Amino acid sequence: xxxxxxxxxxxxxxxxxxxxxxxxxxxxxxxxxxxxxxxxxxxxxxxxxxxxxxxxxxxxxxxxxxxxxxxxxxxxxxxxxxxxxxxxxxxxxxxxxxxxxxxxxxxxxxxxxxxxxxxxxxxxxxxxxxxxxxxxxxxxxxxxxxxxxxxxxxxxxxxxxxxxxxxxxxxxxxxxxxxxxxxxxxxxxxxxxxxxxxxxxxxxxxxxxxxxxxxxxxxxxxxxxxxxxxxxxxxxxxxxxxxxxxxxxxxxxxxxxxxxxxxxxxxxxxxxxxxxxxxxxxxxxxxxxxxxxxxxxxxxxxxxxxxxxxxxxxxxxxxxxxxxxxxxxxxxxxxxxxxxxxxxxxxxxxxx
Amino acid sequence: xxxxxxxxxxxxxxxxxxxxxxxxxxxxxxxxxxxxxxxxxxxxxxxxxxxxxxxxxxxxxxxxxxxxxxxxxxxxxxxxxxxxxxxxxxxxxxxxxxxxxxxxxxxxxxxxxxxxxxxxxxxxxxxxxxxxxxxxxxxxxxxxxxxxxxxxxxxxxxxxxxxxxxxxxxxxxxxxxxxxxxxxxxxxxxxxxxxxxxxxxxxxxxxxxxxxxxxxxxxxxxxxxxxxxxxxxxxxxxxxxxxxxxxxxxxxxxxxxxxxxxxxxxxxxxxxxxxxxxxxxxxxxxxxxxxxxxxxxxxxxxxxxxxxxxxxxxxxxxxxxxxxxxxxxxxxxxxxxxxxxxxxxxxxxxxxxxxxxxxxxxxxxxxxxxxxxxxxxxxxxxxxxxxxxxxxxx
Ligand SMILES: Cc1cc2nc3c(=O)[nH]c(=O)nc-3n(C[C@H](O)[C@H](O)[C@H](O)COP(=O)(O)OP(=O)(O)OC[C@H]3O[C@@H](n4cnc5c(N)ncnc54)[C@H](O)[C@@H]3O)c2cc1C
Ligand code: FES
Numbered sequence: 001x002x003x004x005x006x007x008x009x010x011x012x013x014x015x016x017x018x019x020x021x022x023x024x025x026x027x028x029x030x031x032x033x034x035x036x037x038x039x040x041x042x043x044x045x046x047x048x049x050x051x052x053x054x055x056x057x058x059x060x061x062x063x064x065x066x067x068x069x070x071x072x073x074x075x076x077x078x079x080x081x082x083x084x085x086x087x088x089x090x091x092x093x094x095x096x097x098x099x100x101x102x103x104x105x106x107x108x109x110x111x112x113x114x115x116x117x118x119x120x121x122x123x124x125x126x127x128x129x130x131x132x133x134x135x136x137x138x139x140x141x142x143x144x145x146x147x148x149x150x151x152x153x154x155x156x157x158x159x160x161x162x163x164x165x166x167x168x169x170x171x172x173x174x175x176x177x178x179x180x181x182x183x184x185x186x187x188x189x190x191x192x193x194x195x196x197x198x199x200x201x202x203x204x205x206x207x208x209x210x211x212x213x214x215x216x217x218x219x220x221x222x223x224x225x226x227x228x229x230x231x232x233x234x235x236x237x238x239x240x241x242x243x244x245x246x247x248x249x250x251x252x253x254x255x256x257x258x259x260x261x262x263x264x265x266x267x268x269x270x271x272x273x274x275x276x277x278x279x280x281x282x283x284x285x286x287x288x289x290x291x292x293x294x295x296x297x298x299x300x301x302x303x304x305x306x307x308x309x310x311x312x313x314x315x316x317x318x319x320x321x322x323x324x325x326x327x328x329x330x331x332x333x334x335x336x337x338x339x340x341x342x343x344x345x346x347x348x349x350x351x352x
Numbered sequence: 353x354x355x356x357x358x359x360x361x362x363x364x365x366x367x368x369x370x371x372x373x374x375x376x377x378x379x380x381x382x383x384x385x386x387x388x389x390x391x392x393x394x395x396x397x398x399x400x401x402x403x404x405x406x407x408x409x410x411x412x413x414x415x416x417x418x419x420x421x422x423x424x425x426x427x428x429x430x431x432x433x434x435x436x437x438x439x440x441x442x443x444x445x446x447x448x449x450x451x452x453x454x455x456x457x458x459x460x461x462x463x464x465x466x467x468x469x470x471x472x473x474x475x476x477x478x479x480x481x482x483x484x485x486x487x488x489x490x491x492x493x494x495x496x497x498x499x500x501x502x503x504x505x506x507x508x509x510x511x512x513x514x515x516x517x518x519x520x521x522x523x524x525x526x527x528x529x530x531x532x533x534x535x536x537x538x539x540x541x542x543x544x545x546x547x548x549x550x551x552x553x554x555x556x557x558x559x560x561x562x563x564x565x566x567x568x569x570x571x572x573x574x575x576x577x578x579x580x581x582x583x584x585x586x587x588x589x590x591x592x593x594x595x596x597x598x599x600x601x602x603x604x605x606x607x608x609x610x611x612x613x614x615x616x617x618x619x620x621x622x623x624x625x626x627x628x629x630x631x632x633x634x635x636x637x638x639x640x641x642x643x644x645x646x647x648x649x650x651x652x653x654x655x656x657x658x659x660x661x662x663x664x665x666x667x668x669x670x671x672x673x674x675x676x677x678x679x680x681x682x683x684x685x686x687x688x689x690x691x692x693x694x695x696x697x698x699x700x701x702x703x704x705x706x707x708x709x710x711x712x713x714x715x716x717x718x719x720x721x722x723x724x725x726x727x728x729x730x731x732x733x734x735x736x737x738x739x740x741x742x743x744x745x746x
Contacts (some may be wrong), residue, residue, distance in 0.1 A: 021605045024597040025498035030491075034438055043490070086427030088488040309482030309494045309696070310514055334488060335495055 016041065037129045038066040044132045046080075048124055049103060054190045058109040058156065059121045060096060065104055065132055072135030074099045074167040075160040075236075075257070078106065081131030084119050088131065090333055091116045094159040094238075094257070095135060096191075098166035104135075107190060109156035139238070139257040140164075145175055146234035150227060152247060154182040154218055154239030155190075160257055161238060162191050165198055165205070174202040178227050182210040182218040182239070218243055220250035269321045271343035275299075276351030282343035287323060288313075289338040299338060300352060306340040313338055318347025399663075399716060407716050408659030414708055415694050418701050427487050429700045433474055433680075434492070441467035444624070445606060451616030464624040466681070469631055471500045473683025478699045480509055485696075502595040503565035507587060511568045517695050521640055521668030522648045528640065529647065531556065531567050535739040537647050542742045549740035553733075560629035565591045631681070638672055638728040639688035641735060644721035645670045665692035666713065671706070671722035678725075679703060689720065 019028040032039040038047060046063035053059055063080075072078065077094045093106035110121040141164055151161045158181055168174045183189035189209060199207040208226045210218060218239075224230055230251075237247050238257040248254045270284035275292050282291040289311055292299040301311045306324065312335040319330045320341040328344045330336055336349070399407070444463030451457035476499030478484070484492045498505050511527065519525035523539040530536040534553055535546040556563045569587055573579040602621040610617040639645075646667040656664070672678075672686035679686045679702075687702035690709055697705075713720035 021597070021600055022609070024601050025500060025594075031438055031442060034435060034442075083424070083427065083487075083489075085423040086425075086487055087423075309480075309485060310509055312482075312485070312495050335485065335493065 012041075038064070040066055041068060044068050044134065046104070046130050046132045048126055048128045048130065051124065051126065054107060055109075055188050057121065057188065058107060058190045060105050060107045061120055061124065062097075062103050062105045063130065063132070069104070069132070070134050072099065072104065072163075073140045074164040075140040076135040076137040076163075077139075077160070078104060078135050079131075079133030080106065080116075081133075082116055082119055082124070082128075084115050089116045090131070090133075090331060092259075094137075094139075094163065096159040096162045096166075098163060098170050100167075100170070104132075107156065107159045107162070109190065137257070139236070139255065141167075142234075145173075147175055148229070148233040149175055149177040150223075150230060150233035150235045151177070151179040151181075152218070152223055152235065152237040152239070152243070153179065154212075154243050155184075157237075157239035157243075157257070157259065158190050159238075161236065162194075164236075165195075169198055169202070174198075174204050176204050178206045178208065178233070180208045180210065180218065180223050180226055182212050184213045185211050219246055223247075269326075269342050269344060271345045271347065273318075273343045273346070274348040276349070284342070285323065286342055287339050288320065288336070288341055288343065288349065291343070292338065297351065301339060306337055309337060311338045312336060313352070314350045316348040316350055319344045320347060399718075401657075401659075403716060404659035404663055405657065406659075407712065408657070408662050410712060411662050411693055411709070412658075414705055415697065418694070418697050418705065422486060422698060422701075426698045426700060427484075427489075430475070430479075430484050430487075430492060430698070433470065437467055437470040437475060440464075440470070448606075448617050448620040449610050449613060451610075451620055452613055457616055457620060461620040461623050461627075464620060465627040465631075468500060468624050468628040469681055470683075472628060472632060473635070473685065474680055474699060475499075475683075476501065476505075477512075477683050477685070480505055481513060482696045483698050500598070501564070502561045502591065502598050503568055504590055504594045507568035507590065508564065511564075511570075513695070517692070519653070520665055520692055521646065522650060522652060522664075524650055525653070527567065527570065528636075531563055532570075532572055533563065534736060536641055536735065538739065538743075539647065539649070540739075542739075547740050549736050550733075553736045557630050557633040558626055560633040561625070562595075565595065634725065634729055635672070635682045635685050637732045638725060639669055639685055642670045642721065642723065642728040642731040643735075644719055646719075662693055663718065665689070666709075666718055666720070668692065669721070670728060671720070672725050672728060673722055674725065676703075686725075689722075 016028050022028075023031060027042060029040045029042060037045055044066050046065040046069075048061055049064045050062040051059055052062075072095045075094070077092045079090055080093055081088050081090045083089075093108060095104055096107040097103070097105035106120075108117050108120040111117045137160075139160055151164075153161050161179065161181075165174075165177075165179070168177075179195070181189070181195070183192075186192065186209075189195075189211075192209065195207045195209070199205050210222070212218065215222075227233070235247075235251065235254045236257075237244055237254055238259070241258065241260055244254075244256045244258060248256055270282050270286070273280050273282050273288060273291070275288075275295070275297050280291050280295045280297065282288060289299050289301055293301075299311065300313070315330045315334045315336050316332055319328050320336050321328045321344040323340050323342050330341075330344075330347075338349070440463050444460045444465075444467055447456045447460030447463065449460075451460055476497065479492055479497045480494050480499070482494040485494050487493075490496055494509070499508075501508075516526055516528045521529065523529055523537045530540060533556060535542065535549055540546075568591070569584055570579060571584075574581065574584050602625060603618060606621060607614040607618040646664075648664060648668065652660075652664060666689055669688040669692045671689050672682060674682075674686055684699035684702045685691060687699075687706050690697075690702040690706055691699070693709065694702075694705075710720045710722075712718075
């Protein structure tokens with residue numbers, strides 16, 4: 001579950017509050033959204049209005065957000081909740097459109113076997129309603145702008161940088177900037193033509209495209225070779241974990257955006273769980289509920305055997321292991337039954 | 353055969369299908385307390401512990417299959433029911449505004465009654481069981497749902513999902529046996545108060561939602577000193593808040609909005625609430641108390657295995673026969689047996705697995721109680737009348 005949208009303006013809010021007397025225990029919006037799902041004021045949603053194929057494996061999806069959408073800064077990402085086989089999955093996607101756009105656009109590259117990216121890239125019908133979270137993230141251009149910039153990107157890592165370049169292009173002032181972008185092949189280069197066009201229009205922008213199928217993977221040395229004055233530039237990097245690790249190790253001050261969490265240690269059952277603000281050790285095979293109670297936490301519970309759902313709590317970080325199936329599962333925001341789930345490494349869970 | 357099955361098959365000849373199997377040491381399988389209906393039961397529980405565990409595994413297999421199949425069409429089903437229910441509610445309330453015209457009043461009241469029944473039964477009850485939690489849609493989730501009823505979700509999830517579904521038909525533990533008001537089992541000691549059984553039942557049926565809300569208070573525990581006053585007071589405040597909002601909506605806000613048509617709207621809303629109450633009371637009572645549904649003693653809970661738990665749920669519940677729309681209106685509680693075996697499987701699947709469960713029951717010689725609503729309801733009323741008297745025998 002995402003954080004809720006900011007409250008509506010006060011006049012409208014008062015009207016809605018009055019209308020609540022007529023709709024209790026539901027909200028007026030539960031009826032209004034029968035007409036248009038975007039009229040929700042308590043949760044933010046969007047409607048897919050356009051899809052544009054960028055490459056064989058990537059698609060830009062344009063979404064009309066509900067009125068609570070607060071806009072984004074170039075480089076930020078948005079939480080998107082999409083239903084696949086009836087189940088809501090939530091993933092983050094960088095916004096590729098420029099700052100100030102009315103609709104929001106994300107550019108998604110298919111991850112083989114990926115649940116959400118394959119859905120978004122292959123068959124998300126126009127008109128689909130998705131759940132949205134407000135934009136967030138600190139991978140943004142500082143104000144004032146540094147005089148010299150270097151972007152290093154690979155694969156779908158170009159998306160937040162594209163938003164920055166489009167924003168600078170709109171403002172008409174592109175500082176001395178180099179973009180080193182790597183994709184597998186020319187056909188696989190997202191925004192290839194647009195990047196060339198931008199470079200042609202702005203003499204201060206130099207775009208270096210590399211194709212890993214031809215010249216191998218990007219590394220710090222090859223960037224240095226392509227950008228002799230690298231040392232004087234503010235560096236922004238986004239791409240696979242391997243590239244980011246190499247860059248941040250080689251150079252100081254790299255601002256990096258990761259699309260995948262750093263590799264996790266072995267996911268053995270048991271671990272340390274932050275339960276409502278303090279750490280609780282969960283023994284292998286012990287349920288979160290048992291561990292929490294043993295540590296003196298006040299935990300909601302009921303049947304303690306997985307049938308009454310009196311014990312569900314929101315998972316904020318990490319994963320849990322289902323004691324019934326032995327399977328590790330969970331994403332931030334999932335509500336987990338604490339009586340039938342154990343820890344799986346470290347995790348954070350909110351208490352009511 | 354003795355009434356209490358404390359010596360089931362020990363030393364008995366292995367049945368034909370058991371020959372060659374390693375026989376586990378036997379232990380009491382089902383300890384059924386003497387109950388008025390025990391004659392129906394004795395023959396049905398003549399199973400070995402092994403057989404019961406095997407039955408449990410086969411039921412688990414049904415559950416696993418449905419879990420694996422659960423997907424987009426199920427999600428579409430509940431969303432569709434919710435949409436239609438809300439449309440019915442809007443339509444019904446709109447028609448009631450023209451309620452000075454008798455046909456509009458009748459149609460509006462009927463639509464609103466149906467909307468309220470769907471909301472409580474097929475949507476609220478099942479969502480709060482976590483049947484739709486797998487969708488991970490916060491709008492259709494057991495932890496966020498609040499229903500159109502005076503008892504609050506939180507209280508109800510405790511008394512229903514936990515107390516009733518864990519201790520189904522265990523007299524003294526399952527407070528749904530009689531709702532603390534009625535005498536529904538011979539195990540409940542008779543006293544003159546119970547002479548009013550039929551009257552209490554009639555009133556409970558009319559004001560069922562209030563009965564359920566007060567039921568959550570567990571007043572008898574307060575009297576016994578097992579529950580502090582502070583907790584009860586907190587619950588009373590919560591019920592008061594919830595009931596206040598419900599009363600304000602149906603008996604003040606909507607009638608007031610109708611201006612000169614205040615009375616027809618008020619009468620329509622009142623009628624819809626009563627219709628909903630009478631209907632849910634009937635469906636719920638027919639799920640556990642007709643002839644054939646078994647009650648248990650607290651000993652049953654000691655070391656109860658998964659298989660035994662299943663058997664208790666099976667024997668303690670009763671189904672209702674009917675068509676598709678009838679099942680929808682009961683919130684699929686017409687498949688009470690399947691619901692009690694698998695309280696968190698999506699309700700739209702019960703109809704599909706019912707034949708398999710019935711076949712299993714036949715195979716294992718367990719009673720699968722099912723009948724038409726009118727017949728089951730007459731049986732329930734019969735029991736209520738009979739138990740008004742000290743040793744009311746059939
Ligand atoms: C801040 C942020 C911004 C992001 N912006 C974008 C974006 O603009 N465009 C975009 O396409 N994606 C972006 N992602 C990645 C995106 O959130 C998903 O992780 C990705 O689409 C895969 O999700 P999935 O459901 O298809 O795969 P899953 O079903 O979750 O995973 C399938 C397999 O793929 C692996 N995997 C997961 N993510 C990636 C990945 N990014 N690259 C390679 N392998 C992966 C998993 O480890 C797993 O083994 C961003 C992620 C973050 C955290
Ligand atoms: S306490 Fe019952 S599901 Fe967790």
